[in-house]
Amino acid sequence: MGDEPSAVGTLYVVATPIGNLADLSERAAAVLRSVDLIAAESPDHARPLLAHVGVRTRCVAYNDRNKGRSQGPLVAALGEGKTVALISDAGTPGVSDPGQDLVAAAVEAGAGVVPIPGASAATALISVAGVRTRTVRLLGFLPRKAGERRSLLETIGASGEPALAFESPHRVARSLADVAAVLPGASLVVGRELTKRHEEIWRGSAAAAVAHFAPASDGDSVGQGPRGEFTLLIVPGEALDGGWDEAAVREALGEERAAGRKRREASVVVAGKSGWGRSAVYRLWGE
Numbered sequence: 001m002g003d004e005p006s007a008v009g010t011l012y013v014v015a016t017p018i019g020n021l022a023d024l025s026e027r028a029a030a031v032l033r034s035v036d037l038i039a040a041e042s043p044d045h046a047r048p049l050l051a052h053v054g055v056r057t058r059c060v061a062y063n064d065r066n067k068g069r070s071q072g073p074l075v076a077a078l079g080e081g082k083t084v085a086l087i088s089d090a091g092t093p094g095v096s097d098p099g100q101d102l103v104a105a106a107v108e109a110g111a112g113v114v115p116i117p118g119a120s121a122a123t124a125l126i127s128v129a130g131v132r133t134r135t136v137r138l139l140g141f142l143p144r145k146a147g148e149r150r151s152l153l154e155t156i157g158a159s160g161e162p163a164l165a166f167e168s169p170h171r172v173a174r175s176l177a178d179v180a181a182v183l184p185g186a187s188l189v190v191g192r193e194l195t196k197r198h199e200e201i202w203r204g205s206a207a208a209a210v211a212h213f214a215p216a217s218d219g220d221s222v223g224q225g226p227r228g229e230f231t232l233l234i235v236p237g238e239a240l241d242g243g244w245d246e247a248a249v250r251e252a253l254g255e256e257r258a259a260g261r262k263r264r265e266a267s268v269v270v271a272g273k274s275g276w277g278r279s280a281v282y283r284l285w286g287e
Contacts, residue, residue, distance in 0.1 A: 009078035011106040012085045013099065015092040015118030019196035021052050023119045029053040031116055036082040039074055041089045041097065062086070064098045071105055078111040085116075090229075092120045096140030096166060121231045122164050125191040128201055129233050131162055136233070139165040142175050149175060153182040157236045158271040158281075167230040173215055179234060180206035185273050187235045193228035200228075246284070253285055 012031050017023040032038060032055045039062035040046040046059060062070050074084055086093045086102055093099030106113050126136060137156065142165045143149045156163045167175050179186055188209045192200040202212060213226045249270060256266035267282040 010112035014116040018090045018119045035085040038085045125231045129189040137163040141166045162235045165232045189233040191231040
C-alpha cells in the first residue's frame with residue numbers, strides 16, 4: 001500500500017489546512033500521530049493544528065533559515081529507518097517553500113516519499129476562478145525586486161497563458177501595480193484569506209485590482225496594506241476572448257516601431273496587450 005514505510009525510512013509530505021482546521025484530512029491526522037518525527041516550517045505555528053487533532057509527536061523546525069543545518073539530521077533519521085512528516089505553515093509542502101529541498105534530499109538518499117494530499121491555495125483558487133483554460137503556469141511567490149517582477153510578467157504576457165502567483169500583504173499593492181503597468185489588458189482573480197473567516201474572492205481588471213486592494217488612507221489605518229495572504233490568477237491580454245485580430249496586432253506593432261522600439265521589445269509589449277504569443281507577434285514584425 002502507498003502508506004507503508006520503506007526499509008530506509010519514509011518521508012510523508014503532508015498537506016495541512018490553508019485556514020480552516022476542518023480541512024485537515026483524517027489520513028493526514030493519522031500520519032502525523034504515527035510518525036517518529038515532524039519537520040515543520042514553524043513549530044510554533046504548527047502547535048495549534050497538532051493540538052487540534054491530538055498529535056504529540058516531536059516537532060522540529062525545517063525552513064529557509066535553518067535548512068542548512070537541519071536537513072542532514074532529518075535525512076540521517078530516514079536512513080535509520082525512521083518515519084518523518086513534512087508540513088509547511090499552510091497548504092501542501094514542496095510548492096514554493098523549502099520543503100522542495102528536503103524532498104529532493106530524501107529521494108537522493110533512497111528514502112520513500114509519500115504524498116498525503118489536501119489543501120492547496122493554488123488549486124483552491126483555480127477551482128473557483130471560472131477561467132476556461134487547460135494550462136496554468138505556477139509562479140510561486142513573485143520576485144521581490146521590481147525589475148525582476150516586471151520581466152517575469154512580460155514573459156507571462158508573451159505566453160498568453162494564465163499564471164498563478166502567491167503574494168504577501170506587504171507587497172501585493174506593488175505587484176498589482178506592476179501587473180497593470182506591464183499587462184494593462186490583463187484580468188485577475190484574487191483570493192485573499194482563502195478558507196478563513198474573512199475569505200474574499202475578487203475578479204476584475206488589473207487596474208480595478210489596484211484600486212480595490214490599495215492601502216487604506218483614512219482613520220487609524222493610514223498607509224496600511226490589505227490584510228491576509230494573497231493568491232493571484234493572472235490572465236494576460238484578452239486570451240479568454242481569443243485576443244486581438246491580426247490587423248490590430250499589426251497596427252500596434254507599427255506604433256511600437258514608430259516609437260523607436262526594437263523588434264524583440266515591441267513583440268513582448270504587444271503580446272502582453274493582445275493575448276497573442278510573443279513568437280507569433282515577432283513573426284508579424286518581419287512580414
